[in-house]
Amino acid sequence: MISTLQSQPPHGTDGDPTPRLGYGADYNPEQWPREVWEDDIRLMREAGVTIVSVGIFSWARIQPAEDEWDFGWLDEIMDLLHTGGIGVDLATATASPPPWLTTAHPEILPVTASGETVWPGARQHWRPTSPVFRTHALRLVRKLAERYAGHPALVAWHVSNELGCHNIYDYSDDAARAFRGWLRARYTTLDALNHAWGTAFWSQRYSAWEQILPPRLAASHPNPTQQLDFKRFSSDALKEHLRAERDLLRDLTPGIPVTTNFMVTGGTKGMNYADWAGEIDFVSNDHYVHPGPQDRDELSFSANLVSGITGGRPWFLMEHSTSAVNWQPVNVAKRPGELARDALLHVAHGADAVCYFQWRQSAAGAEKYHSAMVPHAGPDSEVFRSVAALGRTLRTLAPVAGTEREPARVGIVFDWESWWASEQDSHPTSRLDYRQEALDWYSALLALGIRADVITATADLGRYEVLIAPVLHMVPAALAKDLTRYAEQGGHLIATYFSGVVDENDHVWLGGYPGALSELLGIRIEEFGPLLDGETVEIETATGAGAGGTATGTLWTDRITVTAPEVEVLAHYRDGTYPGRPAITRRAVGGGSAAYVSTRLGPGGLTGLLPALLAPAGVTSELPDGARGSVELAVRRDGGSRYLFLVNRTDTTVPLTGLAGEPLIGGAAGDGVFALAPRGVAVLRQPAT
Known part of the structure; x- marks a missing residue:
């Protein structure tokens, strides 16, 4: 399912070939004065950061006007990161078009089912099927690829960002034309389409392709198969944009792997990620905890599903949060131990890189109250101390890097x-x-x-x-x-x-x-x-x-x-x-x-x-009796070892007995007896059988 170019996420540029788990964040230096940058690099090294995503929302900074380009700041930050031994997952910056583009070409703006234009002012205000947007986006991608093809900091390409998060369904005339083309390819004939859509019902039979529209606002329930096909088409339209950027990047920088960040989390369902996974060189995912009685079960479920999408191969956790987010009705800070437990649950289910949104918490903008690796309080904070501790833990877990999920029964x-x-x-x-x-x-x-x-x-x-x-x-x-x-x-x-x-x-x-x-x-x-x-x-x-x-x-x-x-x-x-x-x-x-x-x-x-x-x-638990219900077990393995991840699902200490293996983290009291701390994680290494 995943490309053979590279199935293990990259981790840095310091020349150390030893397999290890990547660690980092989205990094947005353009939000900060130049004097902050070197302090950022110093703190990244202190935290154990090995990779950052750069340039995700920087189109307007890179291209201030249609025929004006500014790469000086990006050149400098790429050089600084390389000097610090930190790899760059460089974004194509196409996630949000700049004001000059939407002013000159308002026809790239999405349209809702009721015919309303989605205006600039937030992000992802573009039509996946707009030929005008595609032309400008690929021009930007070409400029970036040509400039940074040989840069030693570049370890991966990051296509757009969270494709479809806000623009999965577009009902514009561009979308209508593309939808008809998609339907022609799927059904070939109108007779086949009319049969598939059951158009004998409610006098909907089509006699020309031009009569077909997306399921826009209608007097009653739109045709159900039309709705279903529009969902399929919308996922495919974004996938085609992903392919367009990917193909250009592969042509210009054939040795650099390409990814994009999925959103296997919560209720995000418009993109068929099982279908997308084979289009990129390694799968990346963004996940945020949704408060509730099954919050960490949902985290585990989502991470597990990402591993299912990859066929058990390692993947890249591109974004999650160190503490509170900003977009829920009530944004609750994480409790002690949850920062590490959340990250390690993803590793347990196959993540070979752990990254956050974002490195430094923004002082302005819509996400200024979203937590980060360096919070508003600065490095003298519990969050940053926990971030640095996690960095040390991930270094200890280096032997896990590159291992695959062991299939369950x-x-x-x-x-x-x-x-x-x-x-x-x-x-x-x-x-x-x-x-x-x-x-x-x-x-x-x-x-x-x-x-x-x-x-x-x-x-x-x-x-x-x-x-x-x-x-x-x-x-x-x-x-x-x-x-x-x-x-x-x-x-x-x-x-x-x-x-x-x-x-x-x-x-x-x-x-x-x-x-x-x-x-x-x-x-x-x-x-x-x-x-x-x-x-x-x-x-x-x-x-x-x-x-x-x-x-x-x-x-x-x-x-x-x-x-x-x-x-x-x-x-x-x-x-x-x-x-x-x-x-x-x-x-x-x-x-x-x-x-x-x-x-x-x-x-x-x-x-x-x-x-x-x-x-x-005959399926029963693999855990000791006292741990069932309190501890989650996940297993990764390679040719010589099994790695048992034991994750405490509770807020109390759980004693564990009868589990053999060398403890990598979590500690052991001897003879296979140890206590798993509240919200704690232990990892044992066993010989593979």
Whole structure:
């Protein structure tokens, strides 16, 4: 999935060839007087910084006018960083066009679905499909590449910044023309498009390509497949811009790897990163903690998913925060230990570089209250002391650099197109949250001390003994065959409500739900039973040692009819619309099984249910009894060693016993007995088996 040019992120330019973990930040020297720069370099060396991203939002500084260029300041900072042994991930600076460009060419500005222009004044005010913007952006990229191709500080190129963060959906005339071209390439003929979009409904049949528009503001619900294709197109349009900059950079600087920073975090869903990953030389990601009961579970889930996107190879944490951010309703500072724990959780799941936004906290601008490595309080601060301590820790963890994630026995399938399709309008409920359902399963596994990989539907599914597919709503025929083969060959599939319902065109599989998965699961559902806000149902386990146990379901129920004799009812509804009917089923299939969970149980309910679902595969925790639920385990490995990351999920000390290995960080009291500090991390090295 990832380019063979370079799969390990770079770490610096000091000439030391020893593998190590990169450490640094976004660095914006243009925000500061010249006299600050040398102090920055000194403090970077004190903190152990090895790489910084430079020039991300500097287009207006580099090119003050259309035919005027100013590289003097950038030349000087590149030289200073190189002298300090710090590598530069040089941005192409195309993220935000300068005022002179938008004044001369307002036609590059995005347009909303309701026809409003998105004006300058913030950032990313450009159309991904604008030929005018593309021309000016590539001119800038060429100038940068030609000037810095041989500079010894340059270790990587950083295309734009957070592509699609604010301009993923543009409904302009440029976008309409590009959308039609994308549709022609996808469908070839109007007949094929009309079939895919189901245009017989509501008199929408198209007789000419020019009649087709993006799903702009309409009188009612826009065509659902039109909406889905526009999501696909919008992701592809940004990917094409990424390719355009990348191709120019590779042509002019063939030895320098190219990346761009993804945003696998929170609710960012417009960009299909599984599809983008193969376009760059190493994957980078930005992640910020979202406060809530699953905040660090979500961090772990996102980092795990990035590793799934890369196929287990190392990646680059391009941005996260040392403490508070500035864009949440209430921006809470991190507690002691959380700065290090957050960073090391990313390393545990495959990050070979740890970077922050940003190096020095801004004195002005929209992000002046966003934390940084050097805060407003300066280096004489707890934040900077923690930053320097983390730098020392990352140096100690140098042996981990270049290692890959060790596959778990359980895989959670995360599919962007199911995410897009399952949350569209005109569905049985508007309350469905695809990512939250996947996160709930992940949290439940963490609570049981069980490792799981978050993977894409195109991964090698057969390497997992248990495959959990939450709300796998869109199942093309080929994927249905793959899942059936998986179970027949001994794998254990777990599907949930609203799975298997539609094909790749968002057409319902007829004959009853769960559509493409009905035969595999051995069940049939005639009608969905979504629940109202505040409405719940009780389910009761039916068989096994846990018979009689109960759990509470929300959001969804199904009226299930068992259609295959080998289906076992694991739980039934005690109340609600379907009392006595099956709620959770499992069908023996070949050497494996296929289970179905018909309601949302949340992390607590799933924690109680999972042991029964995992039992056929014999999957249990790899952690000592006292650590289960309190400690997260992640494993990286190379040809000779395994590295066990043990992360304390709690605010109390957790004693750990029976874990062999050489402690790299975290300390040991001897004989495999040690205490994991509150919010602490330990790393043990074991011989690979």
